Amino acid sequence: MELLSPAGSPEALQAAVCAGANAAYMGFGQFNARRGARNFTREDFAEAVSYCHLRGVKVYLTLNTLCGDREMEEAAACAIDASKMGADAVLVQDMGLVRVLRQVAPDLPVHASTQMTVHNLDGVKEAADLGMTRVVLSRELSRRDIASICNKSPIEIEVFVHGALCMCYSGQCFMSSVIGGRSGNRGMCAQPCRLAYGWADRADAHPLSLKDLSLAGHLQELQDMGVACAKIEGRMKRPEYVYIVTKVYADAIREKREPSPEDIKRLEQAFSRQGFTEAYYQGQKGPDMFGIRGEPPEPKDIFAAAKAAYSRNQGPGVPVKFYAMVQVGQPVQVGVEDPEGRVATAAGELPELARTRAITKENVKSQISKTGGTPFTASAALVHVESGLSVPVATLNGLRRQVLEDLAKQRTAIPERRHGTYHLGAKYPNRRGQPAIQVSLRKMDQLTKELQRQRPDLILLPTWEIAAHQDAVKGIQANGIPVACVLPRICLDRERDELRRDMDVCRGLGIRDAYIGNLGMIPIAREMGFTLRGDFGLQVFNSQAVKEYKRLGFSTLTASFELKLAQIRDLAKAVDTELIAYGRFPLMIMENCILKNRGGGCICDGSNSLTDRKGVRFPVEKTFGCRNELFNANKLFLADKQQDLNRTGVSAIRLLFTTETGVECTQVLDRYRGKGNYTPSNFTRGLYYRDVE
Secondary structure (H helix, E strand, O other), rough: EEEEEOOOHHHHHHHHHHHOOEEEEEOEEEOOOEEEEEEEOHHHHHHHHHHHOOOOEEEEEEEOOOOOOEEEEEEEEHHHHHHHHHHOOEEEEEEEHHHHHHOOOOOOOOOOOOOHHHHHHHHHHHHOOOOOOOOOOOOOOOHHHHHHHHHHOOOOOEEEEEEEOOOOOOOOOOHHHHHHHOOHHHHOOOHHHOOEEOOOOOOOOOOOOEEEOOOOOOHHHHHHOOEHHHOOOOOOOHHHHHHHHHHHHHHHHHHHOOOOOHHHHHHHOOOOOOOOOOOHHHHHOOOHHHHHOOOOOHHHHHHHHHHHHHHOOOOOOEEEEEEEEOOOOOEEEEEOOOOOOEEEEEEEOOOOOOOOOOHHHHHHHHOOOOOOOOOOHHHHHHHHEOOOOEHHHHHHHHHHHHHHHHHHHHOOOOOOOOOOOOOOOOOOOOOOOOOEEEEEEHHHHHHHHHHHHHHEEEEEEEHHHHHHOOOHHHHHHOOOEEEEEEEOOOOHHHHHHHHHHHHHHHHHHOOOOOEOOHHHHHHHHHHOOOOEEHHHHOEEHHHHHHHHHOOOEEEEEEEEEOHHHHHHHHHOOEEEEEEEEEOOOOEEEEEHHHHHHHHHOOOOOOOOOOEEEOOOOEEEEEEOOOOOEEEOOEEOOOOOOOOHHHHOOOOOOEEEEEOOHHHHHHHHHHOOOOOOOOOOOOOOOOOOOOOOO
């Protein structure tokens, strides 16, 4: 099992390698999910690849953020550069970038970042069909989920084993961007989840701040499952932290054991939030998973020892086998072989007959096995020496240096790869005129007769609401209003049968349009004959993503609400594109039920709001699988911006109703049709008019 360590700086990379990492992940440029880390310059990255490959360590480039149309060419150039430098793979979130990589660097392996929110087997298979060679699973999965996926996965599986846990499924968090304009999907998360929140107007707790993950006691189990890579989080952490954590895990994996109590203590000293948690892995969610950092004293002693250790730049060493032959009438020969089977050989002078003391097998073995000052270590030396011969020590030393230098060149050689040129591709004219108006309801009791009489162009309902209120859906259809079902963004493999039953009901009612917000929902919808329509969870951020989803069979897509209206206007709309024009933006979707944590039982049916330090209330709603969704306090309102909406060229705008009553839903629809004077008491223009970092 590969151990993958974070490298937010060249010094952190040295720490990871010296501690025994098998691979390191790092970014250069602006297209990675830790833009706040020091990261690497282009020159740094080239040196890093050479440094790592010489020592048997792989290098993965992080390009795991969303790219706008104007950024895509630069992102493509970054990937080409990394490929030409010999990077072993690139981690990606953006579906548009996946498409571009096939164009510009088809031989560079691609890994699905955890930002893609791949959390079930269908999602893994979909990633494989896209040409990816590895998937980083969501951190919320249990041991049973991971084992099941590994057992049937067609590609490698990577699992986080240590580091920070986000409260929201990675890739689906919009809290930092909506509240503060710093997008986690763009590598600039401000971590508002770590702040104080509470209930009943008091922000007196930290219900969104999880302890750090540690699976230090389950390494052998993960390896037995077939996990290909164990990943440590922490590109924002200091090099000393990287060294300590990597060394604990590397030693344990190499020695086929679990970390000792002393190891665990070192992990806690390096960084923790009131301890660690493995509750998701154990399938035991609850309030014990939460913790805060506080202000503990810096562990100066262990950090100093860590820095001293990696500063020597002496890692585990690459084990190599030496060979030597000394025989009459033949040049002295020395060879070396690395673990991957690369061989370097060199020949010297003819040995002379010994005048006094003949060279022995042990003499030769001792000289050629000296690897001090190199990243190699001698694991064996096979030597054949005929008796009565003499060879200068300088000759053996020179041949040893020569073969090691030759081997080093082989190990750092850049692989031959194809590279192309980035092309934007076809442009598509925008639609003209007013877009259709869709109504997305969260609960069936929002559907009033008055709303139906307004005849929205489409009504969207969650699959589980449709299954629970079939007669009401038939009533909508009888009024000639089309209905589409909305699939959950998160659906674990063990929940698939429940979802399928709900989808069977939808199909039985004649519903054929399914809104999909995750890769893992594509196969089941396709298999059941639904028309694929993309929801906001797919993160459509650029024209290339639109084209890629069209290739996958989508008939419509929803533009990311982290885009400005001007950017949505400029999208090449290869398929009809929609946007959310009203409602509370979803900020988080959470596996951990903060409602249950609060009261010790299920209190989903009431009105629940999380309160921040300023007294602002964020509604919390139940969703599929007894998960929580956190929504923005203020409602998006654009009814008075109709001309701006028309200029975007979208086919439809969506009114996203969450906590509204049926009366409010009708009033909002009226206002977006130019009637009435409804205006929310607290509203926002969202991110549609301001740049998002």
